[in-house]
Amino acid sequence: xxSVTLCPGGPLLSGAVYGCLLNVxxxxxRLGDAxxxxxxxxxxxxxxxxxKTPNTQVAAGTPVVIPADVEQVRVCAxxxxxxxxxxxxxxxxxxxxxxxxxxxxxxxxVPHDSLFRQPLKQKCRDGFCPxxxxxxxxADLPDPDGxxxxxxxxxxxxxxxxxxxxxRPVATLLADISDFTSLYPGDLIxxxxxxxxxxxxxxxxxxxxxxxxxxxxxxxxxEGENA
Amino acid sequence: xxxxxxxFEGRVQQAWEDQGKVRLADGRRVEETExxxxxPVTPGTILALGLNYADxxxxxxxxxxxxxxxxxxxxxxxxxHRAFTPRPDDATNxxxxxxxxxxxxxxxxxxxxxxxxxxxxxxxxxxxxxxRNYLEGFYRPNFRIKSRDNCTPxxxxxxxxADIPDPMNxxxxxxxxxxxxxxxxxxxxIFDVPFLIEYxxxxxxxxxxxxxxxxxxxxxxxxxxxxxxxxxxxGVGALHNTIIARKP
Numbered sequence: 001x002x003s004v005t006l007c008p009g010g011p012l013l014s015g016a017v018y019g020c021l022l023n024v025x026x027x028x029x030r031l032g033d034a035x036x037x038x039x040x041x042x043x044x045x046x047x048x049x050x051x052k053t054p055n056t057q058v059a060a061g062t063p064v065v066i067p068a069d070v071e072q073v074r075v076c077a078x079x080x081x082x083x084x085x086x087x088x089x090x091x092x093x094x095x096x097x098x099x100x101x102x103x104x105x106x107x108x109x110v111p112h113d114s115l116f117r118q119p120l121k122q123k124c125r126d127g128f129c130p131x132x133x134x135x136x137x138x139a140d141l142p143d144p145d146g147x148x149x150x151x152x153x154x155x156x157x158x159x160x161x162x163x164x165x166x167x168r169p170v171a172t173l174l175a176d177i178s179d180f181t182s183l184y185p186g187d188l189i190x191x192x193x194x195x196x197x198x199x200x201x202x203x204x205x206x207x208x209x210x211x212x213x214x215x216x217x218x219x220x221x222x223e224g225e226n227a
Numbered sequence: 228x229x230x231x232x233x234x235f236e237g238r239v240q241q242a243w244e245d246q247g248k249v250r251l252a253d254g255r256r257v258e259e260t261e262x263x264x265x266x267p268v269t270p271g272t273i274l275a276l277g278l279n280y281a282d283x284x285x286x287x288x289x290x291x292x293x294x295x296x297x298x299x300x301x302x303x304x305x306x307x308h309r310a311f312t313p314r315p316d317d318a319t320n321x322x323x324x325x326x327x328x329x330x331x332x333x334x335x336x337x338x339x340x341x342x343x344x345x346x347x348x349x350x351x352x353x354x355x356x357x358x359r360n361y362l363e364g365f366y367r368p369n370f371r372i373k374s375r376d377n378c379t380p381x382x383x384x385x386x387x388x389a390d391i392p393d394p395m396n397x398x399x400x401x402x403x404x405x406x407x408x409x410x411x412x413x414x415x416x417i418f419d420v421p422f423l424i425e426y427x428x429x430x431x432x433x434x435x436x437x438x439x440x441x442x443x444x445x446x447x448x449x450x451x452x453x454x455x456x457x458x459x460x461x462g463v464g465a466l467h468n469t470i471i472a473r474k475p
Contacts, residue, residue: 015302016301016302016303018301021366022365038364040364040365041363042364044363044369045363046369048363048370050366051272051300053272053299054272054434055272055431055432055433056431115366116366117298118299118368120297124299124430125430125431126431180370180374180375181303181375183303184303
């Protein structure tokens with residue numbers, strides 16, 4: 001097993017961090033008929049992306065400050081895919097070959113019901129994207145789509161979902177994104193988040209686990225505490 | 228001072244505006260058509276405003292927003308002055324958007340409007356192309372309409388903030404093949420530059436080099452392969468771009 005410690009903004013993670021909405025079947029099922037009603041007016045034709053900006057990206061163990069105006073956050077546990085070769089209008093085979101490896105990501109999110117506008121205030125707070133602890137070589141994880149993802153709060157598993165539920169499996173997702181947005185070495189793509197991610201607040205310790213990738217753990221602290 | 232990032236003689240380098248020419252670090256002055264222009268900044272975060280001019284909001288939406296309508300873009304979108312932007316085959320309306328771009332100068336967190344200008348390094352021009360018929364209803368505007376490869380020309384220059392004493396009173400003009408198609412003034416922004424610095428820094432730390440695209444006024448029209456689009460902002464620069472066909 002080849003794995004190296006990941007450092008957000010470091011040489012292995014020098015690029016963008018993108019998340020994907022509606023890439024877990026349960027998410028789509030929950031929307032039901034609402035997907036065809038205003039303001040959405042129909043299912044999206046391609047991957048729906050969002051950005052976890054550089055101010056959000058922190059390493060394993062770093063305390064995450066819960067801002068004063070936020071009561072609780074969702075612990076959105078997911079798989080992160082790190083890119084090693086540029087992908088532009090690629091097919092799934094090219095995409096698979098361009099994966100450097102995998103890591104854990106905690107896409108901390110302020111709960112929000114509307115999916116109409118981009119969720120900056122919900123997803124782009126400082127520290128809201130713990131990443132790591134390691135990058136596991138793609139060759140050591142030949143079938144990520146078969147794995148289970150767990151979200152933990154204070155050591156207790158509060159949610160488990162399977163990557164087999166992805167609407168677009170990893171390689172297809174990367175290929176479809178690259179139709180309009182090129183992916184570059186050092187970019188990180190979060191493959192999707194499942195609904196009902198557990199809630200946590202300041203004072204809690206949150207974690208993400210996937211077998212073979214270890215555990216990504218971060219304490220949540222309140223604003224004003226020594227982070 | 229106006230500075231640029233260019234490629235010349237096989238090297239990426241910094242350059243400066245000097246009496247209509249491009250001055251290199253070694254003192255040589257070359258024509259602007261002799262160099263390859265790169266985006267003048269390499270931002271970590273690219274924030275963009277939709278519907279930030281009342282006349283443009285009326286043009287494409289029913290009413291102006293009460294809070295800034297904000298979206299994010301990837302660095303894949305940026306290209307420099309005199310670059311080429313592909314138009315997809317099935318685009319029915321691909322339009323330019325001439326925008327004043329703010330470049331952040333130092334880390335900004337909880338900055339008050341009154342102090343906002345202290346946090347700005349300078350300004351440049353951006354052309355925030357949209358393929359309007361790709362607009363969808365989730366996390367809108369979705370990446371497919373707004374975060375496309377090569378669809379955000381930016382430059383030519385990063386102009387020092389000190390050289391733009393009043394960024395809230397600048398003329399914006401777009402010309403397509405020499406004909407003026409869009410005119411406006413930054414004084415008509417709904418949420419102005421100091422407001423935006425306060426607004427963003429209230430919930431996220433802005434970093435040096437981060438860019439805020441401040442929206443576009445009325446006059447966005449469809450452009451076709453072969454069209455030359457020049458987006459110009461008074462005192463900041465004239466950004467040239469040419470539309471090409473995207474191969475199916």
